[in-house]
Amino acid sequence: MPTQRGSGPVRGHVCQGYRRRAEFTARARDFLAAGLAAGERVLYVAPGDEATLIAQLRETGRFDAGLRRGAVLVSSVDSTYTTGTVVDPAGQVRLYAAATEEALAAGFTGLRVAADATSLVRTPAQLDAFARYEHLVDRYMAAHPMSAMCGYDLTELGDDAVAQLACMHPVAHEGATPFHLHGHAGAGTVAALAGELDSAVRRLWPLALERADLRAAPGLIAIDAGDLGFMDHRSLFAVADYAERHAKTVVLRTRLTTPGRLLGLFDLTGVRVEGVS
Incomplete structure (x- = not known):
């Protein structure tokens, strides 16, 4: 479920895979209705x-009043994004940031999007560009009143492709990804890391690290890994390799003791482990 930030409304950035289009539509209605409330x-x-999109929302009758007063908007995916081309991650984030500011100026508490x-x-x-976008927009959402549910057809795209997108979200459907590398609003921290990094993510983890473009942050790359449950040596090697290739120092802030022991055992450079309570 989406997480609660502070005392405000429930927000989240959810990756929702589906195998039937009606399944996503139903989940999107619930997600958007919570935003209206x-x-x-x-x-x-x-x-x-x-x-067609208005008719899909009106099936339950929860959106009629919102449609009349401009609280509920619909848009074809072709209008919101440029279908058939490669998304510009930064440009798309700017568009949603502007839409969020417009919502606030109109008296709403924020913007909530459900997009297939x-x-x-x-x-x-x-896929590569959109995975980068998913992480970048999550950084924006971590600090601004925007929420989103991103739908992906598992039958058409396949589980592996959707996992590449799901791991860039803080929340995803069950079994979508073993880990989450997502935005973080804390001072001095560029990302948050949760889940488990084991042999199953040998390819996915380095790919996610590269797509998150953490090297763009000045100075140290500090990752809040307080919710990381497991990290094997190969995953730590991937972090060290990333740090070396980009001439950066990566700081992992974690409750785990294993990464620190592995650093000493293998004499890895470019990575520092800091304990958190």
Whole structure:
């Protein structure tokens, strides 16, 4: 479920895989309805024209009043994104940041989006760029009143492709990914890391590290790994390799004792482990 930030409304950035389109539509309605109840403006993005999308929301009757007063918006995925091309991660984040500011200026508490992004990640280049975007927009959401549910068709894309996207979200459907590398609003920390890093993520973990573009942060790359439950030596090697290639020092702040012992055992450089309570 989405996490609660402070005393405000429940927010989250959720990766929602589905095998039937109706399954995502139903989950999107629930997600958006929670936003309406919290005073947010909500946006539904999916394939189809405006009339089709409005009809999908109106099946339960929860959105009629919101549609009339401008609290509920719909948009074809082709209008919100440029389908068939590779997304510009920074440019897309700027668009959502502007929409969030517009919602706040109109008196809403924030912006909540439910978007079926399946058509935007069909090629390897699209998948790579969109995974980068997912992490970048999560950084924005960690510090601003925006929430999102991102839908992906598991049957069309496959579990492996969706895992590459799910690991860039703080929350995902069950079994989507063993770990989450996502945005963090804490001072001096560029990302948060949760879950488990074992042999199952030998390919996925280095890929996520690279796509998160943590090297863009000045100085140390500090990662809040307080919710990390396990880290094997190969995963730590991947962090050391990342640090060496980008001439950076990565600081892992974790409750685990194993990473610190492994650092001493293998004499790895470019990585520092700091304990947290």
